[in-house]
Amino acid sequence: MRTQIIGAVRERLQDRGLDAYIACTPSNVFYTTGFQSFFLMQWWRMLGTVLAVIPADPTQPPALVVSDFEAVQAREESGFEDVRPFRVWVELRDARDLADPSATAAPGSRPAQYDTAEQDALLRSVLADRGLLSARIGTDLRYVPYDTVRRVAAFAPRLTWEDMTDDLYGLRSVKYDFEIERLRRATELSEAGMSFAVRDLRPGLTALDLRHRYQQGVLAAAMADPRYAGYSDQWMLPAVGPSTGTGAAPGTGPVLADGALIKFDCGVTLGGYRGDGGRTFAFRTVRPAARRLHDVLLGAHREARSVIRPGVTAREVFQAAQRHIRAGGYPSFTRGHYGHSVGIDTFHEEPPYLSADEERPLLPGMVLAVETPSYSSDTGAIMIEDLLLVTDDGHEVLHRLPHELTVVG
Numbered sequence: 001m002r003t004q005i006i007g008a009v010r011e012r013l014q015d016r017g018l019d020a021y022i023a024c025t026p027s028n029v030f031y032t033t034g035f036q037s038f039f040l041m042q043w044w045r046m047l048g049t050v051l052a053v054i055p056a057d058p059t060q061p062p063a064l065v066v067s068d069f070e071a072v073q074a075r076e077e078s079g080f081e082d083v084r085p086f087r088v089w090v091e092l093r094d095a096r097d098l099a100d101p102s103a104t105a106a107p108g109s110r111p112a113q114y115d116t117a118e119q120d121a122l123l124r125s126v127l128a129d130r131g132l133l134s135a136r137i138g139t140d141l142r143y144v145p146y147d148t149v150r151r152v153a154a155f156a157p158r159l160t161w162e163d164m165t166d167d168l169y170g171l172r173s174v175k176y177d178f179e180i181e182r183l184r185r186a187t188e189l190s191e192a193g194m195s196f197a198v199r200d201l202r203p204g205l206t207a208l209d210l211r212h213r214y215q216q217g218v219l220a221a222a223m224a225d226p227r228y229a230g231y232s233d234q235w236m237l238p239a240v241g242p243s244t245g246t247g248a249a250p251g252t253g254p255v256l257a258d259g260a261l262i263k264f265d266c267g268v269t270l271g272g273y274r275g276d277g278g279r280t281f282a283f284r285t286v287r288p289a290a291r292r293l294h295d296v297l298l299g300a301h302r303e304a305r306s307v308i309r310p311g312v313t314a315r316e317v318f319q320a321a322q323r324h325i326r327a328g329g330y331p332s333f334t335r336g337h338y339g340h341s342v343g344i345d346t347f348h349e350e351p352p353y354l355s356a357d358e359e360r361p362l363l364p365g366m367v368l369a370v371e372t373p374s375y376s377s378d379t380g381a382i383m384i385e386d387l388l389l390v391t392d393d394g395h396e397v398l399h400r401l402p403h404e405l406t407v408v409g
Helices: 003-016 026-033 038-043 070-076 116-129 148-154 166-174 177-197 207-224 288-306 314-327
Strands: 022-024 051-055 065-068 082-086 137-139 160-163 231-236 261-270 277-283 336-340 350-355 368-372 372-376 380-382 385-390 395-397 406-408
Touching: 003 022, 003 026, 003 051, 003 166, 022 026, 026 038, 026 051, 026 070, 026 166, 051 116, 065 070, 065 116, 070 082, 082 116, 116 148, 166 336, 166 350, 177 207, 177 231, 177 261, 177 277, 177 385, 207 231, 207 261, 288 314, 288 336, 288 368, 288 372, 288 380, 288 385, 314 336, 314 350, 314 385
Parallel strands: 022 137, 065 082, 137 160, 261 380, 277 406
Antiparallel strands: 022 051, 051 065, 231 261, 261 277, 277 385, 336 350, 336 368, 368 385, 372 380, 385 395
16 A cells, blocks of 8 residues: 555645545546556546545545456555445456356346446445545546536535645655656666667658657567566657657658757656656757757756756746756747656646746655757757756756767768
8 A cells, every 4th residue: 555645645635624535537546546547547538437535534444446347456556455346348257157057147237338326326335434425525626527526416415525636746746766766767768769769770761760669669678677567658759850740640741861850759657657858869960050059958958957956946947948048049939848747647747847937846856857848840859858856955867868969870
């Protein structure tokens, strides 16, 4: 059981005078329980089909409401004793039971997908057992489906919802050691993919080709090293030459030629944690305009890194990067943020953002993606991005590839 995380959630509940927290999003179910519902919540996008209930009272045990298809896994991975399954459409009985005439199931005994009334009854029983049917409940209200709110109101009309979206993002922004280790290994694996992708390049390759090369490099490294056993997927936004596209569509965009920039913005998921980072390479030669812009962006990246330590506000990091770029010959350059937290959301960017209006101070244990990109179709797209761990007295850069504009091919 994720005792430390559950303890931190309970402390936040008590500070806010709330009686319990119900995790509804895939990210927060995973954060509080260690269980990922790939089958229903992440693959099928059925939000609200897995719910984790954490009472503020430490004498009251947490609980999970989950499909019977995932119940055994949920109990093992969460360590929760109270796991209440509802039926889904999948037949789960052993073959010998299916062959027993006396055990023949009645027609319609399993729903076409799942029965919301059955799920509601389970959640109601969890809340009733803990005296929470008229409680003040915190949840991920910003993302909770309206249908879930409506159904709960029907069986618990005196229950009051409170939004805890920002509270959970705040807790998640400071990482525990096991989270840092997963992001560290995810970074290593992503760099293996980038390094593989730029080997033996030839003219005519597209951004999609670079995406496939990156995927191939990540997979080869993951299969070769047991430290990457938790690898599950990767994402990649490549660009080649004078393009700011994502490299997702075949047969579109420019192809690799002398002087073209190759931009990587990419990461892998390892143990449920999504990394982020990027580098830019030049094919065979570097054009002066691209060199000039990259040098300024690299200087801005160094300035941003130089101020990262506990107590510095996110806003100060933003100012350091933007000030350098504008003073370096690009006075109209503007950007909404120069980085963000990372972790377990489906999209890798999480709050807090290194933006102009973010006053929160940096704290030890935060892992931030610090980036100074440019999406210019004349020079080509540029990305310089690292994951940085905020330490007690400064920071540690998790990425190891050189930041300089490296010529390949």
